[in-house]
Amino acid sequence: MDSPIRNDVPGQGGWAVEARGLRKAFGDNQAVDGVDLNVRAGTIYGVLGPNGAGKTTTIRMLATLLRPDAGSARIFGYDVMKESQIVRQLIGVTGQYASVDESLSATENLVIFSRLLGLGRGEARRKAAELLEEFGLTEAAKRPLKNFSGGMRRRLDLAASLIAQPPLIFLDEPTTGLDPRTRSQMWDTIRRLVKTGSTVLLTTQYLDEADQLADRIAVIDRGRVVAEGTVDELKASIGNSSLQLRIQDSRDIQSARRIVEQVLNVRSSVSAEAGKITAPMADADRVTDLLVSLRNEGVRLAEISVQKPTLDEVFLTITGHGVERNQASDSDDESKRLEEVAR
């Protein structure tokens, strides 16, 4: 990947994405409110945030699909507005909703995209077959996409983004709605992409996904970048996992709590009705001691679990407010988020 890049140091080290003060409003809604992003070539960069935070809008502006109201962005040194046709030759975009043709078959989709990218008839067929094999879709190649599962659609979508081997690939929530197995397959694919020298900019709502994949992460909220750094830096700012214990006999709960606080040397909280104790888990090794002590005291456990920091907690820590939430109940929360998206 040498010639197309204008940076001094092509590939590793140069900037794949440089965005300054990107802004975009839809009516009254300021979807993106001054976003700065720098992505080094050859890395995976994660943009983390809840629905409606402005992730998709940001990606669409970087991918020349949407014109920013203000600010500027460069892809490998090329301006997304003035040199958009060059930028389009350097990027692949995989959207949140599969951007493939529903009424056509997988092969037909890939052949058409290949032809549009300048491949000859035979070349396009070969390329399509190659990509389908790589993404495990060969058997379904001739079926219309209507019968495809969500995971197959995403894979085809990603395959379509790779036809021209673009040095920069945008993935907008690549695993949202996928089952765990398909998700980890997707992760493997993304990792392999970077090994071949591609740069990946992905958005996600899941902390663990960013954790698994990204070299650097930007946390975005209400159209602004509220935190940026390596995964470790970000994690350090989030705080610890918490340990949850459910006690079989609720009469033991006070003594159990005393043991927890003594052994872990932390303050815990108790919800008596549920018979549950929650304590921050700074050092996982101490939990062994705790379990031994509990057995010695004759406290029987019904359930034990470790709660990792959730996106909600990340937001609470970083922004001082949680993910936008209906005061009434959690179940309303999802519908509210959906409304935000539908907007």
Add this chain to the structure above:
Amino acid sequence: MRTTALERNAARPLKNHTSFGQSVRHSLTMAYRGLLKIRRTPEQLFDVTLQPILFTLMFTYIFGGAISGDVHSYLPVIIPGILVQTVITTSIVTGVQLREDMDKGVFDRFKSLPIARMAPLAGALLADTIRYAIATVLTFAMGYIMGYNPDGGLGHVAIAALLVIVCSWAISWIFAFFGVIARTASSVQGISMIVLFPLTFLSNAFVPVDTMPNWLQWFVKANPISHLVTAVRDLTNSGTVGSDLAISLIGAAIIVAIFAPLTVRAYMRRT
């Protein structure tokens, strides 16, 4: 993952514009996509198969006696008229389907590809000429079954068919424009019918112009649809080429010159 599919192109020429040749190639590929879609969903063709048969039968038997004395002598008048009306009405569907198509995710990919901006539009419009061709053939076939025997000969009928298809393609840019700017597919249908209904009926397509009041005659004679109908009648009934043919083609060119850039610009602005 094998490396073959992911290895990089060596030197990719980076240009910020698309050449004319590339634009044509991209448009043809998009047209190929349109044809594949029609093949996959043949029910899309219901309107272009049923409408010519139904309308030709209806109009001929309803108006034939009243306007030309009998059905048979009305055929040379009505067949070119109904042909133009049917095929142009068909072009509304282009706008409607474009609207539906554009709401799908695949158009995002088209926009993110380094292809000519107008290719997705031009391709869709080009693929729809197959619809016009079907409607044209069926209308002539219906006429022939009902006893229409054009004096201009088969060659001129073919030229007339081509003329109607070309002009409908040009007019479909207007509906494509509505398709791009409208919010929903049904509103495209609505706007387009309001525009097209008066245009096709306030013409010489069904009745002789001199039966109309003077003020209306003025409009009907200026109406480009009338010129197209006259051009088709000249070709099919007498095999002659008149000024109406030139006017029709110039009109078509003007429509494309105005609406193609307008449509492409509106298309690019949409998010």
